[in-house]
Amino acid sequence: xxxxxxxxxxxxxxxxxxxxxxxxxxxxxxxxxxxxxxxxxxxxxxxxxxxxxxxxxxxxxxxxxxxxxxxxxxxxxxxxxxxxxxxxxxxxxxxxxxxxxxxxxxxxxxxxxxxxxxxxxxxxxxxxxxxxxxxxxxxxxxxxxxxxxxxxxxxxxxxxxxxxxxxxxxxxxxxxxxxxxxxxxxxxxxxxxxxxxxxxxxxxxxxxxxxxxxxxxxxxxxxxxxxxxxxxxxxxxxxxxxxxxxxxxxxxxxxxxxxxxxxxxxxxxxxxxx
Amino acid sequence: xxxxxxxxxxxxxxxxxxxxxxxxxxxxxxxxxxxxxxxxxxxxxxxxxxxxxxxxxxxxxxxxxxxxxxxxxxxxxxxxxxxxxxxxxxxxxxxxxxxxxxxxxxxxxxxxxxxxxxxxxxxxxxxxxxxxxxxxxxxxxx
Numbered sequence: 030x031x032x033x034x035x036x037x038x039x040x041x042x043x044x045x046x047x048x049x050x051x052x053x054x055x056x057x058x059x060x061x062x063x064x065x066x067x068x069x070x071x072x073x074x075x076x077x078x079x080x081x082x083x084x085x086x087x088x089x090x091x092x093x094x095x096x097x098x099x100x101x102x103x104x105x106x107x108x109x110x111x112x113x114x115x116x117x118x119x120x121x122x123x124x125x126x127x128x129x130x131x132x133x134x135x136x137x138x139x140x141x142x143x144x145x146x147x148x149x150x151x152x153x154x155x156x157x158x159x160x161x162x163x164x165x166x167x168x169x170x171x172x173x174x175x176x177x178x179x180x181x182x183x184x185x186x187x188x189x190x191x192x193x194x195x196x197x198x199x200x201x202x203x204x205x206x207x208x209x210x211x212x213x214x215x216x217x218x219x220x221x222x223x224x225x226x227x228x229x230x231x232x233x234x235x236x237x238x239x240x241x242x243x244x245x246x247x248x249x250x251x252x253x254x255x256x257x258x259x260x261x262x263x264x265x266x267x268x269x270x271x272x273x274x275x276x277x278x279x280x281x282x283x284x285x286x287x288x289x290x291x292x293x294x295x296x297x298x299x300x301x302x303x
Numbered sequence: 304x305x306x307x308x309x310x311x312x313x314x315x316x317x318x319x320x321x322x323x324x325x326x327x328x329x330x331x332x333x334x335x336x337x338x339x340x341x342x343x344x345x346x347x348x349x350x351x352x353x354x355x356x357x358x359x360x361x362x363x364x365x366x367x368x369x370x371x372x373x374x375x376x377x378x379x380x381x382x383x384x385x386x387x388x389x390x391x392x393x394x395x396x397x398x399x400x401x402x403x404x405x406x407x408x409x410x411x412x413x414x415x416x417x418x419x420x421x422x423x424x425x426x427x428x429x430x431x432x433x434x435x436x437x438x439x440x441x442x443x444x445x
Contacts, residue, residue: 080343145348148406149386205400205421208388210346210358250404253356 080213085220102168104132104299119297122281125184125271129264132296133164138253140262146251153270155247157185158192160267162248168296173197174245176292183287184276188244195245196252198232201225209249327436330379331408335431336415338444339368344419348406349373351416358402358419366419367391367399367428369440374413381409384434391420391440392430399428 092098097106107113117131129136143160151159165177174197182190203211215223225233236242264271278285283293295301327333344366346356350373360366369391384405391399399420420428431438 145352145406149404151386205402208400208402208404210356210402210421213343213357213359216359250402 082213082216082221084222088218088220100169100171102166102170102299104167104296116299119283120281122279123283123293123297124277125275125282126264126268128164128282128293128296133167136164136264137262139163140264140267141253142248142251143267144262145253146247147266149251151247151251153274154186154188155192155244155251156267157270157274158189158196158244158248159251160270161185161189162193162196162252165292168292180289180292183285183289184278184282186274188241189274191241192244192248195232195236196248198225198229198236199245199249200252201229202233204246204249207243207246207250209246328379328383328434330376331383332374332376333433333436333438334372335369335438335440335443336372337370338428338440339370340365341368341419342366344368345417346402346419347417348404349408349416349418350406350411350414352406358421360421363424364421365424367422367426367444369418369420369428369431370415371418371431371433371438372413372415373408375409375411379409381407384408387434389418389431389433391418391428391432393422393426394429396429 104116105113119131120127123131133139139160139162142162143156146156146159161181162177163173165173165180168180169176174194178190178194181193199209200215201211203209236245278287283290283297342360342365344358344360346358349371358366369389371389385408387405388401388403390401393399399422401418401420403416403418418431422428428440428444431440
């Protein structure tokens with residue numbers, strides 16, 4: 030990727046402004062990979078000094094500068110400051126693959142996470158959890174671990190659902206022995222002085238002693254918050270695993286009266302006013 | 304000079320020559336080329352791939368970033384290091400873990416990787432362990 034560094038940073042108001050921008054604001058101007066490059070460039074521009082991360086208070090002060098809330102699912106907000114686009118209709122009996130292609134796309138993040146899990150020899154339950162762990166961000170962002178687990182729970186192995194539900198909690202807690210470091214991206218989006226709320230702390234305490242601790246932990250190990258934009262990924266290599274572990278309802282996702290069918294219908298029709 | 308003494312001296316010379324270099328894994332040549340200290344570290348996989356997450360050291364800590372050059376031979380079995388990670392020992396034999404994994408290490412013939420270890424400031428690393436191979440770092444981590 031070639032970027033004219035000075036021109037690009039200047040176009041956003043200079044390094045100081047860029048350093049203060051939140052994740053969503055940057056995303057309006059950049060794709061993920063450009064954002065990553067930009068952060069590196071800002072750090073370089075500061076004479077080799079470590080990047081200055083925002084505080085929780087600074088991030089909170091930005092709330093009323095946006096016409097949307099940070100927790101809105103990606104289907105409900107325009108990308109890069111643009112208006113939202115007309116979505117292709119879903120087939121009458123949609124499958125998981127249909128949702129990947131028509132609602133979760135481009136899904137680079139989850140596809141790269143699952144690819145890495147596959148390349149490092151993880152179990153199929155973990156690869157499936159990696160593939161699905163952030164799909165619910167199309168619908169909603171806060172507590173996405175719990176929402177995501179609920180969305181998929183009727184259709185996937187219990188271990189995979191457990192991994193999806195609790196990866197959100199374990200993202201806040203490094204585990205050197207397992208190979209998970211707290212990502213610098215979290216200093217940017219939560220603030221460098223952020224403390225997880227009590228319910229996350231309590232969930233972490235529960236997980237530390239849980240026999241399935243490593244299931245969500247391995248999702249965090251493969252959770253590539255910053256990733257290679259040029260990597261070519263697709264759902265195809267995972268279709269066998271999906272076929273073995275995802276119970277596709279014959280009525281189609283959203284029409285099987287499962288406890289999460291309404292969530293799938295909302296993903297299918299996010300433009301419905303009520 | 305007796306035959307035994309000659310052999311002993313030759314063994315010492317050979318050991319010095321392979322400091323920071325190891326052939327402990329069949330078909331894989333590894334050589335530590337440098338160790339740097341930094342407040343930030345990129346957690347790229349090995350060989351460098353899609354993972355570009357970064358980590359930040361806390362006050363009183365730093366990352367000891369060990370750069371290793373790899374050369375893959377025809378006898379190397381990709382399964383040997385798949386999903387594994389190196390560990391490091393400091394001079395007091397304390398063990399450190401790196402978050403950088405071997406992902407598809409047989410996919411490229413020659414590559415270089417960086418393995419960050421979160422250590423207390425000033426910690427000197429003594430050994431890098433890659434599965435059955437132990438690489439002496441004392442000559443490199445000065």
